[in-house]
Amino acid sequence: xxxxxxRKLDAYYGDSQVxxxxxxxIERGEIAALVGANGAGKSTLLKTVCxxxxxxxxxxxxxxxxxxxxxxxxxxxxxxxxxxxxxxxxPSLSAEENLMMGGYVKRAGPWKLDSVYRLFPRLQQRRAHPxxxxxxxxQQMVAIGRALMSNPLLLICDExxxxxxxxxxxxxxxxxxxxxxxxxxxxIVEQDVAVAQRVSRRLYCMQEGRITLHGLSSELTRxxxxxxxxxx
Amino acid sequence: MTAAFTVLRxxxxxxxxxxxxxxxxxxxxxxxxxxxxxxxxxxxxMSCYLIFALMWNLLAGYGGMVSIGQQAFVGLGGYxxxxxxxxxxxxxxxxxxxxxxxxxxxxxxxxxxxxxxQGGYFAIGTWVIAxxxxxxxxxxxxxxxxxxxxLTALRGISRSxxxxxxxxxxxxxxxxxxxxxxxxxxxxxxxALLALRDSETAAExxxxxxxxTKRAVYLIAAAGAGLAGALYFLGNLRISPDAxxxxxxxxxAIFIVVVGGVGTLEGTxxxxxxxxxxxxxxxxxxxxxLVGLGLLAVVVTLKFPAGLWGFVSRxxxxxxxxxxxxxxxxxxxxxxAT
Amino acid sequence: MLSFLDTLAxxxxxxxxxxxxxxxxxxxxxxxxxxxxAHGDFIxxxxxxxxxxAVMTGSPWLALIVLLPLAFAGGYLLQRLxxxxxxxxxxxxxxxVTFGLAIVIQNVLQQIYTADPRSIDSGGLNTxxxxxxxxxSIGALPLLIFAAALALTAGLQLLFDRTDLxxxxxxxxxxxxxxxxxxxxxxxxxxxxxGIAFLVVAFAGTLHGMKxxxxxxxxxxxxxxxxxxxxxxxxxxxxxxxxxxMLLGVTQDIGFRIDPGWGIWTGHVVFLAALLLRPSGLxxxxx
Numbered sequence: 001x002x003x004x005x006x007r008k009l010d011a012y013y014g015d016s017q018v019x020x021x022x023x024x025x026i027e028r029g030e031i032a033a034l035v036g037a038n039g040a041g042k043s044t045l046l047k048t049v050c051x052x053x054x055x056x057x058x059x060x061x062x063x064x065x066x067x068x069x070x071x072x073x074x075x076x077x078x079x080x081x082x083x084x085x086x087x088x089x090x091p092s093l094s095a096e097e098n099l100m101m102g103g104y105v106k107r108a109g110p111w112k113l114d115s116v117y118r119l120f121p122r123l124q125q126r127r128a129h130p131x132x133x134x135x136x137x138x139q140q141m142v143a144i145g146r147a148l149m150s151n152p153l154l155l156i157c158d159e160x161x162x163x164x165x166x167x168x169x170x171x172x173x174x175x176x177x178x179x180x181x182x183x184x185x186x187x188i189v190e191q192d193v194a195v196a197q198r199v200s201r202r203l204y205c206m207q208e209g210r211i212t213l214h215g216l217s218s219e220l221t222r223x224x225x226x227x228x229x230x231x232x
Numbered sequence: 233m234t235a236a237f238t239v240l241r242x243x244x245x246x247x248x249x250x251x252x253x254x255x256x257x258x259x260x261x262x263x264x265x266x267x268x269x270x271x272x273x274x275x276x277x278m279s280c281y282l283i284f285a286l287m288w289n290l291l292a293g294y295g296g297m298v299s300i301g302q303q304a305f306v307g308l309g310g311y312x313x314x315x316x317x318x319x320x321x322x323x324x325x326x327x328x329x330x331x332x333x334x335x336x337x338x339x340x341x342x343x344x345x346x347x348x349x350q351g352g353y354f355a356i357g358t359w360v361i362a363x364x365x366x367x368x369x370x371x372x373x374x375x376x377x378x379x380x381x382x383l384t385a386l387r388g389i390s391r392s393x394x395x396x397x398x399x400x401x402x403x404x405x406x407x408x409x410x411x412x413x414x415x416x417x418x419x420x421x422x423x424a425l426l427a428l429r430d431s432e433t434a435a436e437x438x439x440x441x442x443x444x445t446k447r448a449v450y451l452i453a454a455a456g457a458g459l460a461g462a463l464y465f466l467g468n469l470r471i472s473p474d475a476x477x478x479x480x481x482x483x484x485a486i487f488i489v490v491v492g493g494v495g496t497l498e499g500t501x502x503x504x505x506x507x508x509x510x511x512x513x514x515x516x517x518x519x520x521x522l523v524g525l526g527l528l529a530v531v532v533t534l535k536f537p538a539g540l541w542g543f544v545s546r547x548x549x550x551x552x553x554x555x556x557x558x559x560x561x562x563x564x565x566x567x568x569a570t
Numbered sequence: 571m572l573s574f575l576d577t578l579a580x581x582x583x584x585x586x587x588x589x590x591x592x593x594x595x596x597x598x599x600x601x602x603x604x605x606x607x608a609h610g611d612f613i614x615x616x617x618x619x620x621x622x623x624a625v626m627t628g629s630p631w632l633a634l635i636v637l638l639p640l641a642f643a644g645g646y647l648l649q650r651l652x653x654x655x656x657x658x659x660x661x662x663x664x665x666x667v668t669f670g671l672a673i674v675i676q677n678v679l680q681q682i683y684t685a686d687p688r689s690i691d692s693g694g695l696n697t698x699x700x701x702x703x704x705x706x707s708i709g710a711l712p713l714l715i716f717a718a719a720l721a722l723t724a725g726l727q728l729l730f731d732r733t734d735l736x737x738x739x740x741x742x743x744x745x746x747x748x749x750x751x752x753x754x755x756x757x758x759x760x761x762x763x764x765g766i767a768f769l770v771v772a773f774a775g776t777l778h779g780m781k782x783x784x785x786x787x788x789x790x791x792x793x794x795x796x797x798x799x800x801x802x803x804x805x806x807x808x809x810x811x812x813x814x815x816m817l818l819g820v821t822q823d824i825g826f827r828i829d830p831g832w833g834i835w836t837g838h839v840v841f842l843a844a845l846l847l848r849p850s851g852l853x854x855x856x857x
Contacts, residue, residue: 292662298661298662298666300607300665300669344846345842345845345846348845348846349801349845351603351661352599352603352604352605352661352664352665353797353801355605355607355661355665356607356793356794356797357797357801357845360794360797360798360841360842361842363794363834363838364835364838364839364842367831367832367834367835368835371831371832371835479790483669483673486666486669486670490666494662519677519678519680519681520677520681522673522676522677523673523674523677523678525670525673526670526671526672526673526674526677527670528670529666529667529669529670529673530652530666530667530670530674533656533663533666533667533670534652534655534656534663534667537663
């Protein structure tokens, strides 16, 4: 059953169109990957889902309800949480305070401070440090933890691996897989196709605001993905 | 395809406007021979507000620096006139442009202090600076202290000569201010300013020296304010620190510019005309009149951010003082494009 | 020596009043980068309302108690209905709108209360003094005002550092969009901030009105003192604002002792000097 779906989704920045009839679906309990080059429209698609960009009401559906055009606050209350590109932690707050901000919306669920610290033990030692003083990997952990604190049904992760060393990326994605085993559905946006293909069950590729390829990650060849990625 | 592009600036409206303006100035200059002295005084007052508002618009609308302390330079201009005329015995009419230059000179060190702040705090900081000048002068008895003093330098001159000369100076000042601002905005420096207003970082990457440009604008605005002050108190014959440095100058400028339309020359002229009309019709209502002005400014800012003129000019695409350039492609390309 | 201590003490206590003026502005600028040029006028407005309430109820303290919820509601609505529309990168909108409000307030007050200065009857508190030594005494009311300033400073700092709301304030100030992603409604949170700021304004106005006379046009001066205290102390810290207020008070007092005509001037000049030497203030927090 679809948890999230978009139907013929168009999106605009001012007068210029950036998404062209995007059809996108994720089933409950799976990890879906969205890949594409810079400017392909991945972040734009995420922004429309999260309410940061306008969309027609029916064009985006979540858990059986249309959510297009709703304010970000309403969308997070329904159970979608975003781990933004570049983390976007609050610099004047400590790591723990950032996590607590994630819980602002007070949705019921298993994710609390304790559970986040169990997932990311390293954060417990750094909890009182200002967010800006953490390493890149730790900041990414805080960003994920912050999103989890709202007990989402769907977790959207924008460019988790950006700026991180491969060993840290591996650690982060292991944690993500753990989170999804515990019942959260996830969409990951990645420039690193190898990682995306390895972690996800279903993969979408975008180019110039359109979906150019989709299918089960296990069935798609690297060659097909490359072609869809670069639009050859 | 190396055909040349034509850069067009004038519009039909602007050509009509230019002729109309010239005619208006010519007509006004005949006033001292036939017009009622009361009208002349009103015109003089309004031309001072116009000059000050033009400068405030240049500073805020184009330079991006909102200031509530420009009255500092109005006061300095007025008192420079006083000192030049009363104490240094310079001909008071000659003293007006000199007072403007003196204000400009004083504005240089002031700018270094003011530029330590930005945005909203810059605005209030400039007010503090104005207060420093006000209190300083109020404590100097040689220039009349807190209660002010008269411009005795004008005593030896006949009434009709004084009235005529003051009027012509105000007319010249207002015309020069409009022409200067218009000319500046059309120049290369003006283009840099427009770019700066839209995006400082982008402008910087194109080679615009942001601080120098902003300081230049600040100094020009200060000089203009000094001119307005000198002219105002020349006509008023009397000066006091409270009148010279009152924040009302900024209040009126804000009203004129914002209601008329920030960032456009026509807007300021519309604003002054509106201000004059409202003044004539309602100033008898005292405090309620001021409440009305304040509310009008609030409502216009919230509902018509481009001001009344901005609203009209966008609806009907009217530009009397065009500062933007339009790019006309060469004939050959235009045919190809269609 | 005693006279020096006396000057210092008076200045510090005066600084408490200036800190009360400044705290509200520090809060608003910290949370939403709003410069409210009508800030001083709102303090005077609350002083006049407190005066009327004191006349009605017979007690300045009862007046304050009635005033506080009114002030909170007033601030909340003002932000929600008017000021929220002015927040943004361009300071022009908030400056012009608050400036317009300042003119409206001053003239409405003048219309209702006339130009006569008024003072809130403090039941003799404004003349009571504690004598600490021969020739050195401090007023009871200034001491009370300083205590209030200290309490409110501590309270605000606690609010910001330890409570959910304070955390929300800091988050929305850091990154409004990211905060929205957490489910925060910035229009509501901003309005709460203004409501709280106006609580402080209510305290400031009432106490100020008890200490001296107020008239309809006093607002702008208070704005400047508040602003100077915030800048000298450093933006982003309430304790910094308190210290800034004290420094301003002491400076003005020293100026007054030298020559009454130059008292306020001294404060302004020290402020400008502080600006030249340390524009980020004494206790800046990373912003």
